[in-house]
Amino acid sequence: MRIELITIGDELLLGFTIDTNGAHLARELGAVGVEIARRTSVGDRADDIAAAVGDAIRRTGAVITTGGLGPTSDDLTKPAIAALFGRPMRFDPVIYAGLEAMWAARPQWGPMPAANRQQAYVPEGATILENRHGSAPGIWLEDDTGRWVAMLPGVPREMRGMLADHLVPRLTRLVASAPGGDVVVRSRTLRTVGIGESALAGLLGDLADGAGGLPLAYLPGTEGVDLRLTARGLPAAEADERLGGAVALLRARIGRFVYGEGSDDLAALVLAACRERHLTIAVGESCTGGVLGARLTAVPGSSDVFLGGVIAYDNSVKESLLDVPSAEIRAEGSVSEPVARALALGARARIGADVGIGVTGVAGPGGGTPEKPVGTVWIAVAGPGAAAPVAVQTRRTMLVGDRGEIRQRAAQIGLDMVRQAVTTTPA
Amino acid sequence: MRIELITIGDELLLGFTIDTNGAHLARELGAVGVEIARRTSVGDRADDIAAAVGDAIRRTGAVITTGGLGPTSDDLTKPAIAALFGRPMRFDPVIYAGLEAMWAARPQWGPMPAANRQQAYVPEGATILENRHGSAPGIWLEDDTGRWVAMLPGVPREMRGMLADHLVPRLTRLVASAPGGDVVVRSRTLRTVGIGESALAGLLGDLADGAGGLPLAYLPGTEGVDLRLTARGLPAAEADERLGGAVALLRARIGRFVYGEGSDDLAALVLAACRERHLTIAVGESCTGGVLGARLTAVPGSSDVFLGGVIAYDNSVKESLLDVPSAEIRAEGSVSEPVARALALGARARIGADVGIGVTGVAGPGGGTPEKPVGTVWIAVAGPGAAAPVAVQTRRTMLVGDRGEIRQRAAQIGLDMVRQAVTTTPA
Structure with a gap:
């Protein structure tokens, strides 16, 4: 399954925030067989949000957004996407009661600001994704043809919690039931330290571009050079077997520089x-x-x-x-x-x-x-x-x-x- | 001037790299009056690169790409964009001589790998942007109507160096000579610590959504909540004056929580x-x-x-x-x-x-x-x-x-x- 990711917020375009949500989403979704085909960041403007989500929906029919769900006036994700789907916004008394309960339980917050009431408006027909990690609920909006947009908050801690609570289980079911749901995208990464990219390629020789038919990417960083093998479009068992064979070939040549795999620290x-x-x-x-x-x-x-x-x-x-x-x-x-x-x-x-x-x-x-x-x-x-x-x-x-x-x-x-x-x- | 930024690399979609280039580019370009209208990340596939660059060129006529210029086989940016512009790839003997000289000066690197020869191919009619910070030169490609793509390396240190060496001077000239080149996008950010987003909005009262006609964005992070005011589409002097007035209004209400401005650490x-x-x-x-x-x-x-x-x-x-x-x-x-x-x-x-x-x-x-x-x-x-x-x-x-x-x-x-x-x- 290929989806697109759209991160929303002026701060992402103005460079005052480093976007860490995209990387986390990509890793977690990749593990359940969901590939991110494209990532887009747009500012807090309803037209830009609607244009980017519209383009992405036409390409893949499956979109996750982060950001723009908060109580401040620059949070426009819900109304922009509701308009794109032709759905009016409706006040949801259950969400509002939840917000009231959250403030009641935290007297140190003072009275609930009027702006937070906006968080209780949702597109008609949307599924509410409960937020146990903050005040802005997420939204799952789907049309008659099965095309969907999942809207998550932009605060990393809330996004991560809601991804685990809602999206990973939903997408795991969707992937399993989708046509072609029997093939996956999987990758394995060898982490090396103490040797540069060109020298690694030299040691790898005929394996420098890939092994066992799987392409090899070089990812240099301050922790060393990571080597990533990717298997696309194969059944899970075959992907794992091919990756295992390719990893063994690489380790035989450069094993002494390999300290770990994947996200090993x-x-x-x-x-x-x-x-x-x-x-x-x-x-x-x-x-x-x-x-x-x-x-x-x-x-x-x-x-x-x-x-x-x-x-x-x-x-x-x-x-x-x-x-x-x-x-x-x-x-x-x-x-x-x-x-x-x-x-x-x-x-x-x-x-x-x-x-x-x-x-x-x-x-x-x-x-x-x-x-x-x-x-x-x-x-x-x-x-x-x-x-x-x-x-x-x-x-x-x-x-x-x-x-x-x-x-x-x-x-x-x-x-x-x-x-x-x-x-x-x-x- | 509005441009689009396209970052290229499977690692950005697979989540193994946090993209810090985008934020740096946005800050540096914003300072010379260039606004990033949209950011897109695509993988190392020629079709995806060409599609994303093509869409962006149609929207703004001005695109910066990072990544995909290296010597490894997943580096496809130049040929993909050359094809989009209808330009053949040509071997550039000057670039090749530069690569040979770089290797000759560093005997510890061993002989130059054959793969690095690929870095000497450039689209016909392109301007070469010399890279003093690494081996992959950058490219400036422009069509008859003035639409352009600037291609920079993805390694952050090289990208930053080439941005300062080439793009900032070029874009400063372009902005000054463009129609509407007398208006800018400017922002000022107050950095607060020790108070939350909702409490700040409460203290700000009628200024919570903006001041002096300029919208206000709340950017919470581990260093506190940043408050950003943005002026768009005004002449530079007027933008600065409006921003100065708005900052003074905000400081009068929440000054005791403000420790700095902009990127103050x-x-x-x-x-x-x-x-x-x-x-x-x-x-x-x-x-x-x-x-x-x-x-x-x-x-x-x-x-x-x-x-x-x-x-x-x-x-x-x-x-x-x-x-x-x-x-x-x-x-x-x-x-x-x-x-x-x-x-x-x-x-x-x-x-x-x-x-x-x-x-x-x-x-x-x-x-x-x-x-x-x-x-x-x-x-x-x-x-x-x-x-x-x-x-x-x-x-x-x-x-x-x-x-x-x-x-x-x-x-x-x-x-x-x-x-x-x-x-x-x-x-």
Whole structure:
């Protein structure tokens, strides 16, 4: 099944909001065999909304919209699409009672603003999609020929909840009952780190464009290069088998750079590998300034493995909290192998962890020199293992991108070094 | 001038990439008076690319594409659009020589892959947009009637560079010379924190939908609610004057919640306010786990104000590196006012900063209790000022959203508390 996605809101066109809804919808729908054929963003103008939804309905007969359902005056999705379907708007007393109950239960919100009453108007004949995650209900509107538009709120948390509550079950049933409902679009993605796009293509050789008849896409980002294989128009079992065979072919050539699949998060994998081995982690961050700790603590339940760290931004903090010798900073500069090593060892010792990670570099845009240009980052991993002296791996990397990208790439490489150090220790 | 933006790549439809190019393009183009009327994403299929570009060209006569210019086999933008314009593809020896030179200068890349030769083919009559930031040149293709398509690479760093190098100067000239080139689309955005969308609308009263004849949009996010006023179709001077008047009306009602305008970053504003007063900052982070440090160190040049911090995730780290009394953790739990206070005071004292920020909370999804549900966060700011005992502000907040959103919101509120504490100290 192919559908179109239309995201609505001036903020999407003016560039003040990064649209994360589209990516989430695409992943969740793809998993149930629904392919997004096209994505469109339009502003808060009834004509533009109606034109975009009309075009999409003519192409695919199946459209999901996000945004424009709230109580403010720029929320025009429902009336625009009702007009397109030739349906008048009707006041729904059940929705209104629900809004009143929501405000009654939250006296701290004060009285319900008059504008919220607008949320109780819906196109005639529409199915209401209850919103347990906010105040704007969703709408499912379908014509006599089975063409449909599903309208969801634009707030990511509400959209995600309503997708799971309503659309995924509905579309799963629709896909199964549709003509051609026995074929799917499936993909598998190998996540690599520590190697570039061209070098991967070189190692892959005759598999660089695809494997087992499935096309291969290269998706570079700050977490590495993802390699995505896609099977289209095959029955589910055959798609899975073909994808499995192709993945095996790719892994045989580039397996040492592959840390995971799909949406695997390297931080979560590192935490799991440490947990299995009863190992704990501490960080000593200079140029990443908290990014590495934030990556690890973004994972729910990380607290049994990640003990904490020191953001040793100023050299005085490197010395006072992580025992980096001031002589080493003077001799080699704070961006150097001995300082990275001392940050890792200091974090490990002061925090009492099995593994310490140290990161120091020039994230830019200023601060570069001919010897240490912007992008120069030293990363060290101390431990695991009880041997004395503690085993320390160090790596000097030259990272590309802006300040944010360099910091993200540095954190990812630090995590990969931990993965390698830990997985060579028996569980 | 109204244009359409078309982003190309299966990864955008499959949800494995968050599209940040669109937002950047919109902001940069908006600043020179170019409005994005519609954004479309299509996959790596020549038919879909040609259909989307064709529709857009018919609507506006002006299109920017990103993506699909690379050397891999899924990069189909140039031939698809060449066919749409009825132009054959021609080999360009100058581009090819440039590619050869790029590889010759980087022996570590190995020999140039044969696939990169494809990047030297361009539509007949096209203008080449040199790419100083990567290997894929951009293309400007225009027909006899002045309708044009500009093709940029999809890699964000390259796209941004080429936008600045080529498109902004070209479009600035086009806008100035176009009929109606004397009117613009301009907007101003007030950034608020610490108050919700409905409450803002309530305070604004009769200005809730707009001010001075300009419509007002509410853009909630983890950094607070942004309020955007937009002036369309006015001469630049009049647009600026109307916007200035409307901003003054809004500020008069809700000014105490406004921390900045446009793309102002609260972390950057806090750093600037501290710099002006010769104050330094340290953090003691529990539930935010590095997010607050990362916010501050994301700002170039933050090192003169931000000294560092401790990610005190495990209670042992709170005690050993920040001197949080274990008796307080036992008595009140680690998510409590005294622990937040001790984190702030400990970070300030141990790191020797003027201001210490402490954050402790339940970011979820697990760990909530009836007394301290998920979203409960205590934030404390110690200092500035030399008074003994040190002045400490504390706040208990109930934050909504998922784990990531709660952590981002907590960091933003911590920064706002510093802003308020610092700006009451004379410079």
